[in-house]
Amino acid sequence: MQNSNFPKPQLIHSAEALLNSIEINKYSRLFILCDENTHRFCWPILEEALIKQKHRFTLHVEAAGEATKDWRVCLNIWEKLSKENADRQTLLLNLGGGMVSDLGAFVASIYKRGIPFIHLPTSLLAMTDAAIGGKCGIDFMHFKNQLGLFARAEAILIYPPFLKTLSTDERKSGFAEVLKHALIADADYWEELIKVNPENWQSLANNIEKSVQIKSRIVEEDPLEKGNRKKLNFGHTVGHAIESYCMKIGQPIPHGFAIAAGIYIESFLSIKYLNLPKEVFNEIAQTIQHFYAKVDFSEPAIDEIVNFIQQDKKSEMGKSRFTLLKQIGSAEIDVEVSEMEVKTALLDYVAKNG
Amino acid sequence: MQNSNFPKPQLIHSAEALLNSIEINKYSRLFILCDENTHRFCWPILEEALIKQKHRFTLHVEAAGEATKDWRVCLNIWEKLSKENADRQTLLLNLGGGMVSDLGAFVASIYKRGIPFIHLPTSLLAMTDAAIGGKCGIDFMHFKNQLGLFARAEAILIYPPFLKTLSTDERKSGFAEVLKHALIADADYWEELIKVNPENWQSLANNIEKSVQIKSRIVEEDPLEKGNRKKLNFGHTVGHAIESYCMKIGQPIPHGFAIAAGIYIESFLSIKYLNLPKEVFNEIAQTIQHFYAKVDFSEPAIDEIVNFIQQDKKSEMGKSRFTLLKQIGSAEIDVEVSEMEVKTALLDYVAKNG
Numbered sequence: 050m051q052n053s054n055f056p057k058p059q060l061i062h063s064a065e066a067l068l069n070s071i072e073i074n075k076y077s078r079l080f081i082l083c084d085e086n087t088h089r090f091c092w093p094i095l096e097e098a099l100i101k102q103k104h105r106f107t108l109h110v111e112a113a114g115e116a117t118k119d120w121r122v123c124l125n126i127w128e129k130l131s132k133e134n135a136d137r138q139t140l141l142l143n144l145g146g147g148m149v150s151d152l153g154a155f156v157a158s159i160y161k162r163g164i165p166f167i168h169l170p171t172s173l174l175a176m177t178d179a180a181i182g183g184k185c186g187i188d189f190m191h192f193k194n195q196l197g198l199f200a201r202a203e204a205i206l207i208y209p210p211f212l213k214t215l216s217t218d219e220r221k222s223g224f225a226e227v228l229k230h231a232l233i234a235d236a237d238y239w240e241e242l243i244k245v246n247p248e249n250w251q252s253l254a255n256n257i258e259k260s261v262q263i264k265s266r267i268v269e270e271d272p273l274e275k276g277n278r279k280k281l282n283f284g285h286t287v288g289h290a291i292e293s294y295c296m297k298i299g300q301p302i303p304h305g306f307a308i309a310a311g312i313y314i315e316s317f318l319s320i321k322y323l324n325l326p327k328e329v330f331n332e333i334a335q336t337i338q339h340f341y342a343k344v345d346f347s348e349p350a351i352d353e354i355v356n357f358i359q360q361d362k363k364s365e366m367g368k369s370r371f372t373l374l375k376q377i378g379s380a381e382i383d384v385e386v387s388e389m390e391v392k393t394a395l396l397d398y399v400a401k402n403g
Numbered sequence: 404m405q406n407s408n409f410p411k412p413q414l415i416h417s418a419e420a421l422l423n424s425i426e427i428n429k430y431s432r433l434f435i436l437c438d439e440n441t442h443r444f445c446w447p448i449l450e451e452a453l454i455k456q457k458h459r460f461t462l463h464v465e466a467a468g469e470a471t472k473d474w475r476v477c478l479n480i481w482e483k484l485s486k487e488n489a490d491r492q493t494l495l496l497n498l499g500g501g502m503v504s505d506l507g508a509f510v511a512s513i514y515k516r517g518i519p520f521i522h523l524p525t526s527l528l529a530m531t532d533a534a535i536g537g538k539c540g541i542d543f544m545h546f547k548n549q550l551g552l553f554a555r556a557e558a559i560l561i562y563p564p565f566l567k568t569l570s571t572d573e574r575k576s577g578f579a580e581v582l583k584h585a586l587i588a589d590a591d592y593w594e595e596l597i598k599v600n601p602e603n604w605q606s607l608a609n610n611i612e613k614s615v616q617i618k619s620r621i622v623e624e625d626p627l628e629k630g631n632r633k634k635l636n637f638g639h640t641v642g643h644a645i646e647s648y649c650m651k652i653g654q655p656i657p658h659g660f661a662i663a664a665g666i667y668i669e670s671f672l673s674i675k676y677l678n679l680p681k682e683v684f685n686e687i688a689q690t691i692q693h694f695y696a697k698v699d700f701s702e703p704a705i706d707e708i709v710n711f712i713q714q715d716k717k718s719e720m721g722k723s724r725f726t727l728l729k730q731i732g733s734a735e736i737d738v739e740v741s742e743m744e745v746k747t748a749l750l751d752y753v754a755k756n757g
Contacts, residue, residue, distance in 0.1 A: 120474070120478065127543060127549070128544065131543065131546060131549060132544075134714070158552060159513075159540075159550050159552055160549070160550065161550075161551075162540065162553060163552060184516065186516065189481060189485065190482065194516070195485060196513050196514065196515075197513065197516045198517060199516060199517075360488070
């Protein structure tokens with residue numbers, strides 16, 4: 050029901066410019082949401098700039114980690130906003146990775162039927178994916194993003210030096226989404242990316258702009274995921290199922306590691322369903338194997354992973370529809386895939402990455 | 404972020420037609436939300452039609468009353484939907500008054516980022532006001548509708564015979580919104596309404612269509628309340644404050660009774676700020692006095708009521724802006740009103756209705 054024009058994410062290269070691109074005087078007050086990590090590593094940069102410009106603010110810090118995407122946390126924040134009489138012109142600044150942007154946008158969109166919010170993504174995943182496109186929400190009863198909505202940020206301000214604050218695993222995790230963007234939309238970009246070193250923040254920082262543009266363009270054209278936005282699900286139908294399985298057996302892995310495996314497996318399926326040439330599959334598979342260790346599951350786990358696929362939020366009337374690749378840079382949505390072929394593809398992954 | 408076209412409410416005169424106007428086969432399953440009252444008085448009519456057509460459904464009944472607009476209740480419903488694996492094609496039917504439509508639309512809009520819902524309003528208030536226009540939400544920490552959003556129903560189906568199931572107070576309560584619609588938009592309609600007997604359901608049923616049209620047209624033109632939708636707030640800035648005050652002192656009154664007092668008091672303010680002719684004010688005042696007993700508060704309560712006005716969700720940057728009348732059928736939004744004049748108007752109400 051909101052304005053459906055998404056803001057264009059902006060890449061910004063100094064803390065002062067970051068602050069200057071927020072029209073703080075438009076708002077009655079400023080709330081900042083961060084987690085313990087971004088509070089420690091990213092907040093000082095922003096705080097210094099805010100204090101220098103003599104802006105007043107209220108800071109709210111939550112625990113880091115997916116468990117914070119919970120309704121109890123939402124109630125805490127709504128209570129704080131209510132007690133401080135925060136009105137509808139209050140701005141919420143979400144300083145953090147995907148957890149903070151998912152949670153913050155959800156909290157802001159529901160408080161008094163919606164207050165403005167701005168994302169300052171601090172992880173590679175949030176910069177290129179989570180903070181762009183309006184999806185937000187929290188987990189519920191072990192279902193990821195079970196409660197949520199589409200919400201429009203006032204702005205998305207990307208400050209690449211925040212990439213410095215990430216661990217290698219966090220960088221590599223976000224890089225899976227970047228690879229996906231190239232695979233579904235831009236073959237030249239793919240050629241550039243295979244030369245990037247995701248362990249080096251500067252190498253990443255130099256190569257994220259196209260990823261931001263691809264995600265941004267796709268969600269702009271189809272904000273409510275009725276059509277082409279589903280291209281972004283490439284790697285995710287299987288990836289999410291692997292992620293859920295690993296969580297269930299008590300060995301959680303970073304989101305992007307599961308997506309990388311999902312990219313491998315869904316590229317394999319693309320040979321069968323969209324005639325993706327085998328040598329192209331091999332190139333994708335080798336790239337994934339180069340950047341990512343195999344996710345550790347074996348044959349007996351396959352049935353459980355298939356179960357998770359069938360429970361997916363995206364499945365319609367009980368059918369699983371995948372986004373698959375025709376070529377590098379070109380994807381097709383809503384491909385109906387049989388359970389047997391999914392099992393075959395999972396088996397190939399287990400065998401080839403043994 | 405949703406499609407901003409609201410559905411046009413439809414008046415429907417038989418239970419079969421009601422059911423036939425829902426394309427039940429479009430949905431994977433059917434959930435019905437009602438409260439104890441609508442379960443007892445309205446549900447049997449719908450149930451019979453559903454069973455006759457052999458539709459399967461899940462029924463969920465909550466306690467009647469404003470206290471049910473609570474996040475704990477939302478969690479109950481989300482849990483039930485999750486446990487039953489309700490997918491995104493599940494339809495939620497909200498069978499009830501304003502409480503059920505506010506709660507049901509909120510619950511539906513957040514579950515899996517939004518499932519479709521249809522309102523079947525059963526009270527006069529819901530038929531002419533609450534179920535139209537997309538506002539939904541729950542109460543939080545004694546703030547009415549503190550958590551909510553704008554959401555688009557698939558359809559709003561009005562079955563006037565449900566008015567039979569209401570108490571006299573419920574009919575009169577809804578009638579205050581109907582009077583308001585005439586006052587802000589249609590002088591001829593006002594002339595018709597002053598002859599209606601709100602205690603008689605058939606007399607009401609014959610006269611609600613214009614009210615539905617007025618509300619529907621205004622929200623269609625300004626879904627997010629940036630401009631003219633604020634006209635609908637006439638009577639509500641003071642009315643909500645009176646309602647909150649009565650709740651606080653443990654003597655709650657029906658919503659429309661507070662709005663009727665608000666209409667009186669804001670019409671008085673309209674003399675001062677928009678030159679509403681005194682004789683027109685007298686006509687409005689006499690009509691309100693004819694239909695409604697005075698709300699029982701006296702001089703010492705006035706400061707508290709003024710405090711509630713200042714805390715209103717609609718106040719911006721600390722200023723109270725009212726919708727006032729220029730004439731019967733013509734309203735103006737965003738009139739800045741001083742605290743002193745509000746007090747004078749409240750005093751007049753206390754004195755004249757002594």
